[in-house]
Amino acid sequence: MSRSAGRLDTTDEQIWVEPGEWAARARDLKHEGWSLTDLAGLDTIALPGRGAFEVVAQLLNHELKRRIMVHVPAPGEPPTVPSVAGVWPVADFPEREAYDMFGIRFEGHPNLTRILMPDEWEGYPLRKSYGVGKVPIEFIPQPMMQTQGAGQSPKPRESDTDVDRLGQPEEEGIGDHEAAMRRAPFARAAQGEAGDDAASGSHLTPSPKEEPRP
């Protein structure tokens, strides 16, 4: 890579290390004064000639004031490379992150668990096969409000689209429904907590002052 004078020399060279040799090579490099500053996973599926996954380590030599970048291909399914957390303890969190985001197994890591995503998460978010926007958002459905579309303010839900009411006898018209909600917008939540939601057969609660409908 060409580099013009006077600009930051970030990385002097990039080297490729076979996964089988990585642990031994890491010990040698540490012996030569290289310390690990960063380690990241990389999905190389769309990069020509570079396999499926890689682990990329940034090494820094404090005495030479130089950096090198080490690429370690991670072959197989699940992709596997030896851990270097025993050589450089600083690799602990970054390796867990690479496992969490790419599903790369680091053999010999003391505690290879998810670090950023929840433990029960399925899939590896930074893989290229993991699309953006394919995960259903786990919001609890809001009983009284329904957003019609992006950019619109929430509107009162109409009874014919009320999923909570599906399969239940329709007792009131839409107009009454809305009128009841305007009168007592928080009544339903209070009733739901009381636990007599199912018994009433309806999710609508008229305000206490209202007479029962005939």
Added chain:
Amino acid sequence: MSIAESVIQTIEDKGAGAFVESYDPAEENMVINMGPVHPSTHGVLRLVLELSGETVLDCRPVIGYLHTGIEKECEDQTWRGAVTAVTRMDYLAPFHNEQAYSLAVEELLDLEVPPRGKYIRTLMSELGRLSSHLVWFGTSGLDMGAMSAMFYGFRERELFLDFYEMVTGLRMNHGYNIPGGVWQDLPEGWEEVCDNIVSIMPGRIDDYESLLTENPIWLERTKGVGIMSTEDAVRFGATGPIGRAAGLDWDLRRDMPYEAYGELSFDVPVASEGDVYARYQVRMAEMRESVKLVAQVMDKMPEGDYKNMDPKIMPPPRSELNRSMEAVIHHFKLVTQGYTVPAGDAYAAVESPRGELGAYVVSDGGTAPYRCHVRDPSFINLQSLASMAKGGLVADLIAVIASVDPVMGGVDR
């Protein structure tokens, strides 16, 4: 019911069940959760503590509560647009996030930043260090009962935020450093505002020091607390003020100069004690050095372009669009699809207020980053927390967390 069960029952009856994971009456060891919502953990940091009475036997950080997938988000943006995503990582040092990313992209593009651009970036970087350390000063003072530190720190921080607003239009998440320079020149009258900051700050730092440096309560809480050796700092990769307070004499600004730092003179404060007080002293001295750097940058600020005017990378000035067909074409292409970056990998690092902040950027030759990984110093520095906290008291742990100064936006990204 055994003693252990009855203790746990009592704890749960008092509504604290969520905090206690286990209790061993024979050893009197208890595993409890500190956080994720705890006023002293600076955001949503959760620590699982193994305690024997008040003594911390083990400390395990549990993170991810603020994970928003910014690295994935970058892959969906143009090279220019990803700046607005990375700036939201470490929200107390937005300029440094942008700077590291921009340097990495410039390396791939082989793009030169004009001198004025470099100096403006250096200026904003040093002001960013000051405003970030002011938040550290305020919050760590607050954590240890010195509430006035909070008022003073946040009062002075307004000076900086006002200047950022004047320059970038925003108080945080600026998106100001872009590949090729900065997106807009400094506004008229910036010298007066900077002069004001440079003349006010040394006296204010003296005030802070008179508040805490010889305060017996402060000394009691910080001296000899949370000690980290130089070996541990190297082992756990601690960088920035934490590393320098432990005797690791390393500063990227001096040792691997970037931007305009090679042309400026400054000292790198180092301490050897490695305790909370040493970190306090190092940060205070760093603030003084930053003020000097800002003054130097103001003196040396060159004239000329503030960004690389390569029309393939940078949209043309508005005036060009009225008379040049070329400019319209370039403008159209840059707005609709952005520019392409040659395929390759690059890593660039800057010295952020918390240590080495690096960006690892991969291009497949397209108009969007193929991968944008950020090595956040808070994330790495958290690993050394256990070594500092072990053997200390719970109250000392609060002091240790404050001295590490983790920003959870950067840790979780």
